Amino acid sequence: MDLPLDVTSLSEGKFAVGQPVARKEDPVLLRGEGRYTDDLSLPDQLHAVMLRSPIAHGVLGPLDLDEARSMPGVVAIVTAAELAAAGIRTMPAATGKNRDGSSTPRPAQSTLATGRVRYVGEPIAMIVAASAAEARDAAEVILPEIEALPAVTTASEAAAPGAPLLHEAAPGNLCLDFHYGDTDKVAAAFAAATHVTRLSLRNNRVVVCPMEPRSAIGEYDAATGRFVLRLGCQGVFGQRALIASVLGVPVEKVRVLTGNVGGSFGMKASCYPEYICLLHAARLLGRPVRWTDARTESFLSDSHGRDHEMICELALAADGRFLALRVTGYGNLGAWLSNATTIPPTLNTVKNIIGVYATPLVEVSTRCLFSNTTPVGAYRGAGRPEGNYYMERLVETAAREMGIDSLELRRRNHIRPGQMPYRAPSGMVYDDGDFPTVLAKALRAADWSGYAARQAESESRGRLRGRGVGQYLEVTADAGNEMGGIRFEPDGSVTIITGTLDYGQGHASPFAQVLAGRLGIPFDRIRLLQGDSDEMLAGGGTGGSRSMMQSGGAILEASDLVVERGKRLAAHRLEVDAADVEFHRGRFTVVGTDIGVSILDLASWVRSAENLPEDLPRTLDVSHVFKGVPSAFPNGCHIAEVEVDPETGIVELVRYATVNDFGVLVNPMLVAGQAHGGIAQGFGQALMERVNYDEAGQPLTGSYMDYGLPRAGDLPDFGFESHPVPARTNPLGVKGCGEAGCAGSLPAVVNALVDALSVFGVTHIDMPATPERVWQAIADARGLQRTG
Missing domain, CATH: 3.30.365.10 (Aldehyde oxidase/xanthine dehydrogenase, molybdopterin binding domain)
Structure with a gap:
């Protein structure tokens, strides 16, 4: 793609691209009228509470559930054995390749713990009762028998000889031995360097802490064999595929619905054990089953972020020019593979480590290990902030050690506008920048x-x-295929349908600005639909700072298709040739005249038009899939x-x-x-x-x-x-x-x-x-x- 769109074509008016338009959803949210998952209440619903391991590592004995089952209000207790008998599969997990090309181990994580527990908070069973309080009371009388084993909580300790082993499938607790770069060339650059700066940097583990804890409601329709899951997530299209894979059913048998979401930062992109248990219980009991995480539980059960231990080295010439960068260390995965678990300390570190500096050579060697801690997943940036942190700490330290002003050291090593496009040692090509x-x-x-x-x-x-x-x-992140749907509603409004998902960013206004600028549709008539998987042809969800790249591009291309259809329909209505129809600011007009029809009037007319020629479309509605674009x-x-x-x-x-x-x-x-x-x-x-x-x-x-x-x-x-x-x-x-x-x-x-x-x-x-x-x-x- 040589040049971006001439955005001046979208930049006219109060709601145009480039204007600071208020968020459409704010009045509703500020009045307390938002619909988060925990706000929903379905007829005849039941309530669930999770029984979690109080031990970080141990052998799990048989559960004594008799007293809990006899507690008031309890209708079912879901166990691992029951899920296995129902054909529930193991949880999804990302895999990769080691430095020698071999595949990484992928320990099979059952939805509920079997045989052993591996972190405090690991789900063991789910109690379903008439009320949440009754479910909690029953959970408290279950005392799981766990024979404690030694635990390990940091990646470097997990890599040590004799460390407690979490998974037989991962000897030495090693999941991924990642390497990128030319070791010999990097070593030669360091050997030839006038100065080498070396720092040991700890990227601390954090709890994600979104405003809204995780919550979900599972339903099952026995007549159609279809599951419905209502939850806060980062993309219903992708979540549907994850859920279906664990349930072992076609994706058409799963519908995912998401309303307002109070933050996620990467964490709610995952498929979690609770969701599978809820859907199984709904099928078993024939009633909706709902669950909301307590905040203290979310500290244990939500994927954590970061947690890397790195040795970072920068080789410099006498004048301060960067010669090579080397990063060696560990990534802590927690007890199981989660969403994008291995990417932050490996591939995303490679892509982001040089930042804005011309650095000829990069080598990253990361060992990703299992530990007896909550699984680690994507967290705002997922390796991007880490890479920049490593480099900027090296720059400051090198400047002090070499007696060069740190600003001057930056200037000497900046990638210059004249060097664009710039191919980084990661293989990424910076298209522009100053x-x-x-x-x-x-x-x-x-x-x-x-x-x-x-x-x-x-x-x-x-x-x-x-x-x-x-x-x-x-x-x-690379922008994958994304839906761009435009639907003209009978009430005169227009709905954008796309597969990214707003979990606090405020998509409705900027997406409407793009559509209003392209099609001239009044801003206040534009609605956004993102949270229903049944409406999706494709959808990459929201993550990796790419939503406007994906959905914005999808809206533009879908708009062009609407204009193409509209010209043919307007020509028929205005009794002229399609080549004589032009479109500007929301109107189709006959070239050289003021005779025309607005896009909204045309959409209303075609809805009830009779005796249209067979070669004409019956609607202005478009369901389009936008092909992904490269990283920005x-x-x-x-x-x-x-x-x-x-x-x-x-x-x-x-x-x-x-x-x-x-x-x-x-x-x-x-x-x-x-x-x-x-x-x-x-x-x-x-x-x-x-x-x-x-x-x-x-x-x-x-x-x-x-x-x-x-x-x-x-x-x-x-x-x-x-x-x-x-x-x-x-x-x-x-x-x-x-x-x-x-x-x-x-x-x-x-x-x-x-x-x-x-x-x-x-x-x-x-x-x-x-x-x-x-x-x-x-x-x-x-x-x-x-x-x-």
Whole structure:
């Protein structure tokens, strides 16, 4: 694709592409009228509660269920044996290839634990009762017999000789031995380097913490043999296929429905054991069965994010030019394979590690291991923020070690606009970008030159002030086939049907802006349908910062098909040749005249038109599948300033500026909102969030009493500026924005903190930099200064 669409054709009017249009769904949500899964109540429904393992690793004995079955309200208890007898298959799991080309092991995960439990929170049984309270009461009297075994909770420990083994199918707990790059060439570059910077970096495990816990309702129609699952997810088309594969039925026998979704960040893309149990119970009992996760349970049962241990090395020439980059380490998968489990520490690290810098050689060697912890899945960015964090920490450290200003080191290594298209060592081809200008604009936005005065003011109050840069580039996920459906309704409204799914992003307004700009349909008449798998021809769901690339492209192509049909129908109605009909701003007109018909009037007319020639369409409705487009390359620069209280270790984020290149901004207000959310999550991971386990595999951070999340008061106003360079990889010229906030904020915040602590000689601190860790780093540094 040589050039993006000329977006000026879509940029006329209050609701055009490029305008900050308010989210269509906000009035409903702010009035409390949203329909989340737990808001639904079906006739004759039952309630389910999961029985979960209280032990991280152990041999599971027979369950004594007699007392629970006799409890008031209990109608059924679903067990692993019962599911196996019903033909339920093992849970879906992604696979890959080892460095030697061999296939990775794929331990068979039954829906409910059989023989052994492997993490605290693993589901053992499901209790179904007339009420949720009665189901909980019954669950509490079941005391599973578990013979405890030794547990292992980190990837490096799981890789050690003699570590407790989780799966016979995965000797040494190894799932994937990943390697990318030319080892000999990289080794030669390091040998020839004037300087090598080496950092040990911990990418801490986090709980996903969406606003809405997971919830689902399973139904079964015995007459048709059809299952219906209502839940919050990231894409009904893909979820339907996952559910059908475990149930062992054709996809046509499964319908997935999703209403409002209160956040996901990658986690709700998975097929979880609870969903299968609900559908089985609904078939068994002939009644709907509903379940909602308690928040503490969600800490155990939802897939976690991140959790990598990496040694990162950067080879540099005497003038600071980057020669090669090498990353070696571990990825913790948890007890089972989840959604995209192995991708963040492997392939996505490869794609994103060089960021905006011309780096000739890259080598990534990652061993992905099983451990007695909650399975790890995709989490906002899924390897993209990690790669940028590794590189930006290396850049800052190398600059200090070589005595080169860190901004100058960045400038010397930027990929220049004249080098585009640029083939990265990952094989990805950057189509466009202007990284030097983005950095320059960010420095102005952050008032870089005025920092000394702010630092002095902080010192006058006994605070340490530091500033940090996080310049990033992320590679969006490839955009697969996506549905672009346009349906003209009898009431005069128009429905967009597409297979991405809004779980908080605000798709309705920007999608309507694209359609309104293309077809001239009034903005307030446009509706969005994403949450019914029965309506889908294709659908990639939402993830990897690609929704506008996918659905936006699908809407454009579907709109062109509508215009093509409309010209033929308008020609018939206006009694002219189709070649004499043109379309502009929502009207079909006869060339050179004002004679015409609006697109909405034409849709209404054809619905009841009689005696149409056989070669004419009977509707303007279109169901189209848009073929996927390549990745895009959103990029930007974040600059953070922090204050540290050296007596308590408390860190405060006091100033924040960003300049971003997201290509064409369909709705700048929503783009800024997406960036703000990503920054907040990156800040949380950098300074507050961490899942801790004890030696037995018991989680020590199982609720908000002991797991820190950022609040509004912890964050300053975020400066947001745009330097758009339209993408050449998709017709709208968009680049994706949903995950970029994390990619910039992780390094910006940590670099700022290290800068503040540099007065004590501190050169690195791992995430999360909690007050305890910061205080200890200062105390250790002071001790070294005294003894030195």
